[in-house]
Amino acid sequence: FFFKQKTAYEIAQRLVGSEMCIRDSLKGKMEEVTLPVDKVDIIISEWMGYFLLFESMLDTVIFARDKYLVPGGLMLPDRVTLHLAAIEDYQYKQSKFSFWDSVYGINMECIKKIALSEPLVDLVEHQQIISADSTILDLDLYNVTTADLCFAHKYSMKITRSDTIHALVGWFEANFTKVNSPIKLTTSPYCKPTHWKQTVFYLNEPINAKKDSVLHGSVAICKSKVNFRNLDIKMSYHYSDTELTIDYIQMYKLRQIYLLY
Numbered sequence: 001f002f003f004k005q006k007t008a009y010e011i012a013q014r015l016v017g018s019e020m021c022i023r024d025s026l027k028g029k030m031e032e033v034t035l036p037v038d039k040v041d042i043i044i045s046e047w048m049g050y051f052l053l054f055e056s057m058l059d060t061v062i063f064a065r066d067k068y069l070v071p072g073g074l075m076l077p078d079r080v081t082l083h084l085a086a087i088e089d090y091q092y093k094q095s096k097f098s099f100w101d102s103v104y105g106i107n108m109e110c111i112k113k114i115a116l117s118e119p120l121v122d123l124v125e126h127q128q129i130i131s132a133d134s135t136i137l138d139l140d141l142y143n144v145t146t147a148d149l150c151f152a153h154k155y156s157m158k159i160t161r162s163d164t165i166h167a168l169v170g171w172f173e174a175n176f177t178k179v180n181s182p183i184k185l186t187t188s189p190y191c192k193p194t195h196w197k198q199t200v201f202y203l204n205e206p207i208n209a210k211k212d213s214v215l216h217g218s219v220a221i222c223k224s225k226v227n228f229r230n231l232d233i234k235m236s237y238h239y240s241d242t243e244l245t246i247d248y249i250q251m252y253k254l255r256q257i258y259l260l261y
Contacts (some may be wrong), residue, residue, distance in 0.1 A: 030060045035068060042074040050121050051199040052082045052137070052172035053221065054254055055229045059146050075141040077174040077185065082137035084155055086215055087128040089166040093202055113204075119233070119254050120200040124169045126189040130209070131157040131165075136219050152220035158212065165207040165215065168235070170199040201235060204250055213241045230255045 026033050043064055047057040065075060100112035134155040139148065159165075174185040187196045209215065217236035224230035231254040239246040 030064050038068075039070045040068045040073065041070055042076065043069055044076045048080070048172060048174060048196065050196060051119070051170050051231065051254060052080060053149060054231055055256075056149070056223055058144075058149060061141070062144065062146055065141070074178055076179070077176050078141045078178050079175040080137075080139050080141070080172060081135055081175075082170065082172045083133045083135055083188070084157070084168050084170050084219070085129050085133040086131035086157055086159065086165045086209070087124060087167050087169045087200070088130050088163045089124075089128055089200070089202075090164065093166045093206075097202065116202050116204055117250075117252050119170075119252050120202070121197050122200060123193050124189045124198045124200060129169065129189060130161050130163045131159050131215065133157065150222040152218055154216070154218045156214055156216040158214050159209045160211065162211045163209065165203065165209050165239075167200045167202040170201065172196070199254070201233070201250075201252055203237065205237075205246065205248065207237070207239050207246050208244060209239065210241050213239070215239050224253065224255075227255070 026035070043061065045057075045061045045064075047061050049055040049057060061075075069075070097112055097115055100108045100115065102108075134157045136153045136155050137151065169189060171187040171189065173188070176183045176185075185194075187194050187198065189198055207215065215237065217238050219236075220234040222232050224232050233252040233254060234249065235252065236249045237246060
């Protein structure tokens with residue numbers, strides 16, 4: 001067992017020999033400590049961050065897998081997926097972003113543009129979702145490499161009711177498929193809330209979408225060059241029906257200082 005923080009390590013020490021069946025624990029970063037064994041049979045890690053990849057903790061799991069996991073060993077979880085869907089969110093967008101158009105009579109639209117570039121981590125009601133979801137990432141933890149964590153993927157989502165698209169919402173699912181009774185940990189808005197919540201990407205230009213039309217585009221995600229724990233995200237939005245055509249690109253930065261708790 002590895003714990004980066006002192007408090008977690010101290011808790012683990014108290015669990016040694018307890019009903020948790022912990023026999024030993026090590027303090028330090030995975031990349032810096034040395035195990036008392038050459039190989040392990042199972043790697044269990046809760047590495048998932050907001051929008052799955054925030055904080056880049058999967059890199060450490062990949063390092064541990066390549067160095068210590070025996071052939072045929074278990075990764076728990078062993079498969080993760082990342083999803084996007086369109087939502088209507090007029091009330092929140094109006095109160096938090098349109099506010100900057102006139103602050104006591106002063107136009108502060110420049111702040112509004114910055115705020116729109118920061119994804120919001122919060123709970124989304126499933127009633128707000130107005131499209132089918134699109135899977136933008138599917139990782140096999142036995143084979144994924146660090147290079148796979150900087151990627152671009154196309155998305156396409158069919159609109160399920162006529163409404164305004166104010167944002168896209170993202171969530172992930174972690175699957176344990178190799179155990180006797182396979183289970184799924186989901187952060188979907190349709191299921192019980194978790195501390196990961198969901199991640200919301202507000203559009204600069206809301207889209208008045210018609211039922212059965214299609215919103216499509218691409219999403220590119222990479223670690224920030226300023227802080228590798230943060231994410232730089234580029235999304236393109238393409239929409240067209242008999243009355244409207246929308247086509248633009250928007251940049252986002254998922255940074256810890258802007259998370260809503």
